[in-house]
Amino acid sequence: MRKTTINLTLTAMFLAIGMVLPFLTGQIPQIGNMMLPMHIPVLLCGLICGWQYGAVLGFILPIVRYFVFGMPVLFPTGIAMAFEMMTYGLVIGLMYGLSRWKCIVSLYRALITAMIAGRLVWAIVQMILLGISGGAFTMKMFLAGAFFNAVPGILIQLILIPAVMAALNRTGLVTCQMRHSPRPEES
Numbered sequence: 001m002r003k004t005t006i007n008l009t010l011t012a013m014f015l016a017i018g019m020v021l022p023f024l025t026g027q028i029p030q031i032g033n034m035m036l037p038m039h040i041p042v043l044l045c046g047l048i049c050g051w052q053y054g055a056v057l058g059f060i061l062p063i064v065r066y067f068v069f070g071m072p073v074l075f076p077t078g079i080a081m082a083f084e085m086m087t088y089g090l091v092i093g094l095m096y097g098l099s100r101w102k103c104i105v106s107l108y109r110a111l112i113t114a115m116i117a118g119r120l121v122w123a124i125v126q127m128i129l130l131g132i133s134g135g136a137f138t139m140k141m142f143l144a145g146a147f148f149n150a151v152p153g154i155l156i157q158l159i160l161i162p163a164v165m166a167a168l169n170r171t172g173l174v175t176c177q178m179r180h181s182p183r184p185e186e187s
Contacts, residue, residue, distance in 0.1 A: 007049040011057050014041035014049075018061045019068065033145070036153030038062065042085045043114065043161055046093035047107070048174055054089025061085060076129035084122035091117045107162055115154065119146040 021037040038061055046054025062072055062081040072078045092114035099106035123146060127137045147154075168174040 007053050010049050011045055011053045014045040014057055015061060015064070017041040018057070019065055022065070022071070033149055034152045035156065036150055038065070038081070039085060039088060039118075039153065039157060040160060042089045043092055043111065043157065044164060046089035046091075046114070047096050047110070047161070047165060048168070049093070050097055051090050051093025054093040055086045056089070058085030058087070058089035059083070076126060079129060080122050080125040083125045084118045087118040087121040088114045090114075104162060107165060108158075111158065111161055115157065122146060 018038045018041040021040065025031040025035050025037055042054060042058040042061060045057045059082045062078045062085065063074070066072060066074045066078045072081055092110045095110035095113055096102070096106060099110065123137070123142045126141075126145075130137045165174060
């Protein structure tokens with residue numbers, strides 16, 4: 001019961017961070033698309049609270065943010081983002097949670113896999129939504145939206161997420177050994 005309460009409280013905090021963090025990009029969609037500010041709290045929630053909380057947060061964050069602030073535009077962007085970020089929270093939480101050792105290698109493995117899986121889900125949902133509305137989702141649109149335009153945000157995530165986890169580990173709030181592999185006595 002206590003763990004559930006802590007996870008719900010942390011998830012609510014990550015929701016609040018996800019609602020506010022995009023304001024740092026000045027509400028300019030082009031910059032927000034590059035910096036990916038809403039992804040960070042979802043990835044952290046999946047790592048810290050688990051896949052269930054990360055998935056739920058990832059799905060509701062863009063939708064709640066649309067109804068509160070009008071951004072991101074719900075169709076097709078917000079809906080595709082909801083599925084993309086749900087995948088981030090789900091995959092990173094599952095992979096890291098199932099890792100035998102909570103080390104930097106397993107953290108990066110989970111993070112990179114989640115980032116790739118989320119972008120693939122985003123592309124599939126975009127194809128479905130744009131196909132329904134009579135638009136076309138091309139490979140060029142996928143590569144631009146998922147990778148080329150997002151390089152600054154991807155780099156921020158690859159640096160910031162492990163740094164936050166290492167800092168939380170030092171405080172004792174999360175358990176992760178930020179070294180390459182386990183000590184021989186831990187095997």
